[in-house]
Amino acid sequence: MSVASANPLKPPARVKIPRQEPREASPASRARGFEEVSRGLDAQRALIEATRCLECRDPACTRGCPVGIDIRGFIQDLLVKDYPRAASRIREANALPAICGRVCPQESQCEAACTVGRRFAPIAIGLLERFVADWETETHAFRPPPRAAIRKETVAVVGSGPAGLTCAADLARLGYGVTVFEALHAAGGVLRYGIPEFRLPKGILDLELERVRAMGVEIRTNFLVGRTATLDELLGEWGFSAVFLASGAGTPTFLGIPGEGLCGVYSANEFLTRVNLMGAWSFPERDTPVKLGREVAVIGGGNTALDAVRTARRLGAERSYLVYRRSRAEMPARREEVRHAEEEGIEVLLLTNPTRILDAGGWVRGLECQRMELGEPDASGRRRPLPVAASEFVLRVQTVIEAIGQKPNPIIQSTTPGLAVGRGGVVTVDDAQRTNCAGVFAGGDLARGGATVILAMRDGRRAAAAIHEYLAASRDGASAGAEEAS
C-alpha cells in the first residue's frame, strides 16, 4: 500500500534543487584545533535536502547500505518533521547512527546507488542520518528500544568496537545477557583510539556507549581475551553459550625499510593511540607524550593515513606530507577527507615510495623516496606502481608515521587451538559469521582485515541473528533430548 507523499514538489522540480552543503569549520581554525570539521546540516537545510528525494518505489539506496537502513522511510519522516519516527526507523537497522552519519563512506555506498545521483548530485543521505542522530542527542530523545523477555543464555562479545557493540545491542534486544570484553581501559575500539576527535568527537562515542549500556549490556574493560581468560574458558567455566569475536585488526604493518628502529618513527596505530586514546595532545596535563618534529611524513593513502597526517598538522607540524606510492584515483581514503586535508595545508606527494629512513644520532633526519609510475593492474585490480630509475630524493622530516595497513591481533587465534584462521591472521567465517568452532562467531576487521565501521556493524548484526538461531536450535535440541530421555 503506497502512502501519499508529503513532498510538496513533483519529481522534476525536486531534482532542480542543488544538493545542500554542510557547514564546515574554516581551514584556518582547523589548523590547530581538534573540534569537528563538518558541522552537518541545520533543520532548514535538512528539510530542503529531504525534498530532493524521489521516493523511489524500489530504493537502491537501502540495497547500497550495508545494514539496510530504510532510507526512503526516514527521509519521508523528515519531510513531515517527525524526527522521533525518523530516529527509531534508523535505529531498527543501525545502533550507532551518530557515528555512521559521520564516518561512513556514503559516497561509495548508499549515495553511490542513489537514483538522483545518476544525473544530479545524490541525496546527502549521510548528512540526513547525522541530522536525525544529532537531533536525538540534543533533545535527549533517545529511548532504549523494547527488550524481549530475558533469556537464560549469556553471550560474550570480544572487543568493544563497532562490530562488538552492534552485536551486543542486537542480542540485548533479543533478551540475552551480554558481556563485552575490552582489553583497553576505555571502550570503543577503533572509534576511540583510531578515529580522531575532529572526525568523531569522543563525546558522541561516550553517549552511544551509554545507550548500549542502557540496553543492559555489560562492558568490561581491562580484560584481554586470550590472556585474562581464554576463549575456551569463556565457553566453559565462565558459562557463556556463544561468543562473538570482534577484536579488530589492530596489529600494525611496517614497511620493512631500513631505519624503522630510529626515534621518531611511529606506526599510525601508536601515534593515533597516544593522541586519541591517551590524550597526548594535552601533555603534560595528561601524562602520555608524543614526539613530533617540525616536518612530518605519513606514509599511506587510506583513512588511517589521512587521520594521522591531519592530526600531526593540528599538533603543530609546520610541514606535513602524505606520501603515497600510487595516484589519487587509487587512494582508498574518503575523497572528502583528502579534500579536508589539502585545505588544511597537507602536502600530498603521489606516486612517491619511501625507500629508507635516514639517521642522525639515532633520530629521523629524513625520508628517502623514489618516484613511481603506474604500470599494469595488480591482484587488487589497481595499477601497479613501478619505480622510476634514478629518481631518489630526500624529504627532510624528523617524524615518520607508517599507515600502510593493519592485521588482526593474533592473541585469540594463538590461544584457541583449532580455530580456523586464514591469510594474515584473519579468522575464517561463513556468510553467517560462523567460525569452524561451534558457538564461536567472528566479524569486523578480525574477519576481514582492515575495513570500515559500517561493514563491521553489518557483521555484528549478522552474527547476532546467527547466534540467536544457534541458541534457539540448541534449546530445541536440548528439550528434544529431554523428551526422548523421559
Place this chain on the structure above:
Amino acid sequence: MFRILEVTSLGPTIRRYVVEAPLVARKRQAGHFVIVRVAENGERIPLTIVEGDPDRGTITLVVQAVGKTTRQMATLRAGDALPDLLGPLGNSTPIARHGAVACVGGGVGTAELLPIARALRAAGNIVHSVIGARSRDLLILQREMSRCSDSLAVTTDDGSCGRMGLVTGPLQELIDGGRVDAVYAIGPLPMMRAVADLTRGPRIRTWASLNALMVDGTGMCGGCRVTVGGEMKFACVDGPEFDAHEVDFDELIRRSRMYSDLEGVADERFRKACASGRVA
C-alpha cells in the same frame, strides 16, 4: 578498579604493592607483566608481576619511583585503587633444567628475578645469583635471593654494600670457574647488554627480559618493537624475554630514551605539584 591491599617499602624509592586482581593472579606465571594506570589521565606502564596468590586473588608488584607515574604510584596507600590493570601479558619465562644457571639482577630487576630463580631451583638447577645496584638504597630482596640460590654475590657501584663494582664482575668469575650453563639477566638495559657481551664469547645461552616503552601492551602499536636476530619483534607479545645475544641493545637503549626530555617535564611538574600540596 583494582584495590591495593598492602604497601611496604623495600628502600627509600622502592615499594612493594599487593594488589587485588583475582583473574590475573589465577593465570600468572613467572615472566608475565601487567599494564597499569595509576590515575585518570595517567599513562599506561608495564610492571612485571613478582608474585601471584591465586587463593587470595592478589598479585605483587615491586616498583621503583623514577618518573612521574611511578612517583605518583608511590603516594598510594593500602585501600587506594589503581583505576586500570591489564594482564597477564607477555610470554611466561621458559624454565628448563640447564644444570647450573647464573641469575643476574640489577636494581629493581631483582624483584622480577626472584620468582625465576625460585622456579629454576625447583626445576633442579644449581642457581648462582648475582645482584647489584647503584647503592645499598637500591638493593632489594637479598635474604630472599640468598634462600633460593646456591651462591649469592652482591655488588654496588659505590661499594656501600657488598663488592664495589658491577654485576659483571662476579658473573665473569662464575664463567671463568666453568660453573655456568645458562644465564638469566633482568635489570637496566645497559646491564643486560653488558651481560650479553660477556657470555657471547663463551657461547653461554643467555635470556634477557626487556623493558621497552609500551602503550597498550597487547601488540597493537609497535612502540615496544625491538630488533632480535635482525627481525622486528614486539616485546609485549613476542617477549618480554629474548635470546640476549640476538637483541640489538644499542637500538633499544636509544629508543628507551626517546621521551626523556618530556619525561623530565612531567616529573618536574609533578614534583612542584607535590611541593605545593596539590597532590593528596
